[in-house]
Amino acid sequence: MGEPFDRLMEVQLHDTTLDQLRHRMDALPEREALLEIGTRQRALAAATADVGAQVDDLAGRQRSLEGQIAAAAKRRHDIEQRMLSGDSYAARDLQAMDQEVQHLAARQAQLEEEEIALLEEEEPLDQLLADHQATADVLAAEAARLGAAIAEAEVEITASIATEEAERSESAAGLPPDLAERYQQLRSHLGGVGAARLVGDRCDGCHLTLSSVEIERFRHLPPDQFSTCPQCDRILVH
Numbered sequence: 001m002g003e004p005f006d007r008l009m010e011v012q013l014h015d016t017t018l019d020q021l022r023h024r025m026d027a028l029p030e031r032e033a034l035l036e037i038g039t040r041q042r043a044l045a046a047a048t049a050d051v052g053a054q055v056d057d058l059a060g061r062q063r064s065l066e067g068q069i070a071a072a073a074k075r076r077h078d079i080e081q082r083m084l085s086g087d088s089y090a091a092r093d094l095q096a097m098d099q100e101v102q103h104l105a106a107r108q109a110q111l112e113e114e115e116i117a118l119l120e121e122e123e124p125l126d127q128l129l130a131d132h133q134a135t136a137d138v139l140a141a142e143a144a145r146l147g148a149a150i151a152e153a154e155v156e157i158t159a160s161i162a163t164e165e166a167e168r169s170e171s172a173a174g175l176p177p178d179l180a181e182r183y184q185q186l187r188s189h190l191g192g193v194g195a196a197r198l199v200g201d202r203c204d205g206c207h208l209t210l211s212s213v214e215i216e217r218f219r220h221l222p223p224d225q226f227s228t229c230p231q232c233d234r235i236l237v238h
């Protein structure tokens with residue numbers, strides 16, 4: 001068998017290559033890796049927001065304590081000023097003022113201790129936020145690397161597809177329309193392979209052996225006629 005069946009086999013080879021290229025384009029391993037990075041980035045962002053909320057809460061409590069410390073200090077200062085002003089106070093009043101000054105000093109010291117405890121509580125959270133940021137930076141760099149690798153592969157595969165499509169149209173241009181149509185129908189139903197060669201006594205499409213009667217029948221076909229594989233129905237080129 002020669003034309004147009006050798007030409008048909010060329011078209012089949014180009015179609016198989018095109019199928020492989022399109023599959024490669026869809027199944028780039030970097031695409032899956034990038035999706036995985038995205039999942040990790042979202043989980044990290046959620047965890048970071050959670051820690052951030054805890055830090056904000058501590059900061060709010062710290063501001064409240066500082067307000068109370070400042071108020072106690074001011075009141076203490078005011079009383080001390082009054083005691084030092086030279087105004088004459090009854091001994092009982094002076095004693096009460098002195099007691100309040102001591103009470104305010106004790107309260108201020110207690111509030112300051114509470115503030116220190118808050119700062120100690122915040123320390124590991126700040127460290128955690130720094131760790132999260134470092135991880136986020138690593139993930140962002142990896143995502144950028146994968147994105148660039150995908151873009152590069154896409155350019156390369158797109159160019160290969162264009163070349164292959166041009167060669168395929170050149171080969172397909174010389175096919176008789178009925179043969180081309182039959183081939184397309186079979187190809188769409190049979191996993192992309194519409195035409196196969198007879199190799200020895202085996203169909204190269206389904207890899208099954210044909211009986212000697214069938215082989216004889218193929219041998220005696222006129223050169224311009226084709227038959228299909230009795231097992232898989234593909235156009236069989238011998």
Ligand SMILES: [Zn+2]
Binds near residue numbers: 204
């Ligand atoms: Zn077959």
